[in-house]
Amino acid sequence: MSCDVIISAFSVWLAFGLRLDQWGYFQGQQWIVLIVAIGFSFPLFISFGLYRAIFRYVGSAALASMARVFIIYTSLFFCTFxxxxxxxxxxxxxxxQPILLFIGIGASRYFVRYWLGNINNVQKSFYRTQPVALIYGAGSAGRQLALGISSNQEMLVKGFIDDDPYLQGSTINGISVYPNTGLKDLVHRFDITDVLLAIPSVNQNRRSEIIASLNGCGVRVRTLPGLIDLASGRVRIADLHDLDMNDLLGRAVVPPEVGLLEKNIRNQVVLVTGAGGSIGSELCRQIIKLSPKSLILLDSSEHALYLIYEELKKAVVVLKGNHLVNGDDDQDSMPRPALPINLVTCLASVRDSDFLRMIFRAHQPATVFHAAAYKHVPLVEQNPAEGIRNNVFGTFTCAQASLECGVSNFILVSTDKAVRPTNIMGVSKRIAELVLQAMAEIKDDHSTNFSMVRFGNVLGSSGSVAPLFSAQIAAGGPITLTHSEVTRYFMTIPEAAQLVIQASAMAVGGDVFVLDMGEPVRIYDLAVKMVYLSGLLVKDEAHPHGDIEIEVTGLRPGEKLYEELLIGNNPQPTAHPKIMKAHEEFLSWSDLQQELEKLNLALDTCNAQLIRDILKKLVPGYQPNGEAVDWNGGGIPKP
Known part of the structure; x- marks a missing residue:
């Protein structure tokens, strides 16, 4: 307030000096101008809250208040003099005088803001090193992000990078815009620690090129969500997140076809086995958005079933008895379906035939997604009897219950490891496929439409390398690889789940659908990319002072260097560009039944070699590459 008194007096004196072209004391009634200036300004300043603002955070609201005061003050002063x-x-x-006064008032406040801001920055830098960032993208999202960072002061923005030549060389709020060439030079010149991708509308190919250009720069790369996620408000630093799996893979995701998604889901009873697993839980998340009449969650793991049920009930209106119960609204990230959904949990094993029939008869599902399986290759390799009971006979039991209870569509979630398998997990999934193919052959005896969808690894699932590598990087390394030349097909869990649902809508019976996984990814390259994009460097012979070392531990029993998706070479296209249909040989139902009976008897003995011999006969392409063991059958693991 004292400062404003001085500014008011000075503005009056300066106005007279400029008008009369001479500097001196007030004469005659000129003192009235000073008294009126202070008398008009202070009541207005107080009433409009100019003394309630915290100066270091003066922004658009304070500026708007000053503008209103200026209009009223100028009108009164103009009328008077x-x-x-x-x-x-x-x-x-x-x-x-009003013009000079408000230049002085505005300048004083922004000077205080700048001064206090610098003090704050000095204090912060004294206690910790502030991250230094480049923002890739000088468009609307990039400018809003820079504004949010400047007010938050958690990070220092040194510049924008943009592909638009018309923006390059200009400045935005005092921050220079640089061309996309020479990015690594900028990183070293300004000691950049973070690169923030503010390019929500760019296509996946260009995005992948940008990310690849940052490999080896030693910067942490973070990104903003897509345009749809940003549409509801201004961009904040909290919106930044680490790169998702599509960024790591460089995959372009094809938008789903709504008609295919809804065909077997909307207003129908849907049952998902293995509902608490990686694929099963994502299937449930996708299904719940498509407004089924009921969704039956079946799993043998109490904890996994609890977690997915608690997550889903926040997104739906759960029908319990005759009462509608609204799901929690907080932290709701999923769109609400149009109709109330009966969400049911069934704690059961897919191997319990009597209990399964009871569940199927009680709920009468129209569509069943069978995602329940043991899938960790080393564990199943060491416990073959249990793996086969669950993966083969669990599938057979679910299929039989579906037949007896009139299920319209039964979809098996399969794996690329079923193609020319070298491990128990893969061969058990191939036999599960054979069961459904054989049952589909006798379609005249039933109305159930059996199909299966085969795809490779999904990033982010339990047992996937991506979460393992992330944890190892966070722990300071080392990253462990079984072999430097191992390649795998990869896809994100949401994309895989959507494609499984769409494939099921195209099935006519006995179909083996194969998802287009793109090009196989070398696991070593994926590990290196994850290290680089975490702002770290790989420690190797070329970089002995790097941060994270990559150790090769050797292939595990049953593990292959590469995976395949097709047994034959005759895939047929479908209505969806990412879904193919394979036509593969299989056993007749009568022949398969006999072999399954032999296999079931062998399982009771836990004789690993006998089990292996039967599996070889069932699946001629099965080529095990390790010793036959079953730890449950008395085998002693080697130290």
């Missing part, structure tokens, strides 16, 4: 007039006071003073 220009329209009415006062002796010894030139009429132009009524215009000059």
């Amino acid at each position: 220009t329209l009415l007039g006062v002796d010894d006071v030139p009429r132009s003073i009524g215009v000059i």
Whole structure:
């Protein structure tokens, strides 16, 4: 307030000096101007809250209040000294003084903001090193992000990078815009620690090129979500997140076809086995958005079933008895379906035939997604009897219950490891496929439409390398690889789940659908990319002072260097560009039944070699590459 008194007095003196072209003391009634200036300004400043603002955070709201005060003050001052007039006071003073006053008032506040901000920055830098960032993208999202960072002061923005030549060389709020060439030079020149991707509308190919250009720069790369996620408000630093799996893979995701998604789901009873697993839980998340009449969650793991049920009930209106119960609204990230959904949990094993029939008869599902399986290759390799009971006979039991209870569509979630398998997990999934193919052959005896969808690894699932590598990087390394030349097909869990649902809508019976996984990814390259994009460097012979070392531990029993998706070479296209249909040989139902009976008897003995011999006969392409063991059958693991 004292500062404003001085500014008011100075603005009056300066106005007279500029108008009269001489500097001196007030004469005659000129003192009235000073008294009126202070008398008009202070009540207005107080009433409009100019003294309630915290100066270091002066922003658009304070500026708007000052503008309103300026309009009212200028009107009163103009009327008093220009329209009415006062002796010894030139009429132009009524215009000059308000302009000078508000230049001084505004400048004083922004000076204080700058001064206090610098003090705050000095204090922060004294206690910790502030991250230094480049923002890739000088568009609307990039400018809003820079504004959010400047007010938050958690990070220092040194510049924008943009592909647009018309923006390059210009400045935005005092921050320079640089071309996309010479990015690594900028990183070293400014000691950049973070690169923030503010390019929500760019296509996946260009995005992958940008990310690849940052490999080896030693910067942490973070990104903003897509345009749809940003549409509801201004961009904040909290919106930044680490790169998702599509960024790591460089995959372009094809938008789903709504008609295919809804065909077997909307207003129908849907049952998902293995509902608490990686694929099963994502299937449930996708299904719940498509407004089924009921969704039956079946799993043998109590904890996994609890977690997915608690997650889903926040997104739906759960029908319990005759009462509608609204799901929690907080932290709701999923769109609400149009209809109430009966969400049911069934704690059961897919191997319990009597209990399964009871569940199927009680709920009468129209569509069943069978995702329940043991899938960790080393564990199943060491416990073959249990793996086969669950993966083969669990599938057979579910299929039989579906037949007896009139299920319209039964979809098996399969794996690329079923193609020319070298491990128990893969061969058990191939036999599960054979079961459904054989049952589909006798379609005249039933109305159930059996199909299966085969795809490779999904990033982010339990047992996937991506979460393992992330944890190892966070722990400071080393990253462990079984072999430097191992390649795998990869896809994100949401994309895989959507494609499984769409494939099921195209099935006519006995179909083996194969998802287009793109090009196989070398696991070593994936590990290196994850290290680089975490702002770290790989420690190797070329970089002995790097941060994270990559150790090769050797292939595990049953593990292959590469995976395949097709047994034959005759895939047929479908209505969806990412879904193919394979036509593969299989056993007749009568022949398969006999072999399954032999296999079931062998399982009771836990004789690993006998089990292996039967598996070889069932699946001629099965080529095990390790010793036959079953730890449950008395085998002693080697140290």
